[in-house]
Amino acid sequence: MRYFSNFIDSGDHFTYVCLSYFIVFLILFLMFFLSYTKTKKLEKEFTLLSKNETKK
């Protein structure tokens, strides 16, 4: 806990560290989110197409 409270009181360094963590997690979250939505969209499209194919 002492390390953490010293870190919070570290002024400029606190901003630099928080900014770094925020940017990394944002990039990784976007990567995950875009991959997830792409997969779901394609899954839907594929199910629809295969249904149409079997009807024919």
Place this chain on the structure above:
Amino acid sequence: MIFKFANPLRFQKFVSKYQPTLLYLSLIFLVCGLFFSFFNSPPDYMQGETVRIMYIHVPCAWFSLMIYSLIAICSLFSIVFKHTLADIISRASAPIGASFTLATLITGSIWGKPTWGTWWVWDARLTSELILFFIYLGLILITTSYEDKSKGDRYASILAVVGIVNLPIIKWSVDWWNTLHQPASISKLSSPSIDQSMLTPLFIMTISFLFFFVSVLLMRIKAEIIQRKIDVIRFNRVD
């Protein structure tokens, strides 16, 4: 083992089963890693509190190199054996590798400001890492710009294999040239030059990123396989 999962259908089943588990594991390790990074690790005697940036910067840098190695191996495999799954893995890995490289560059830049007094220097390590980012962008651009996927994959494979010369440059740039970037602290596992209290969060964050990478990679591979199936259905319809 490899050839067992080289079957796209079997691979898809494997992904659906294990991908969410890997993501949960990644989150668990991330929470542990954050705890050790902020509550259980002291500031560095020279860098002060900014040393905490290292716990995400270093794993990102390792993965930027590791993912490129994976792409290069798959590309070589694709050129030699013309196996579709190798192309699919390369295609799926490139955006993840680019993300890790971008994260490395940004966190390195933020770390550089309080430590070196500047956001950016044309240092050998930084420049070679930037080149790696451009190679990743090139791979993404090539694979997406051709209507004929096999053509795009072939050209991307060639670029990936040629681009591997950049990896040793990144790795040993700090030893070959007089750079501002510090030399590797964990080159030999037997005697790392950083304290155990700093090594623990670093390794936990690395494991978290590893699970995240594999999880997203499996998801992207699955998307790529479905995309190819859709293309086949559409192609047959036009025929």
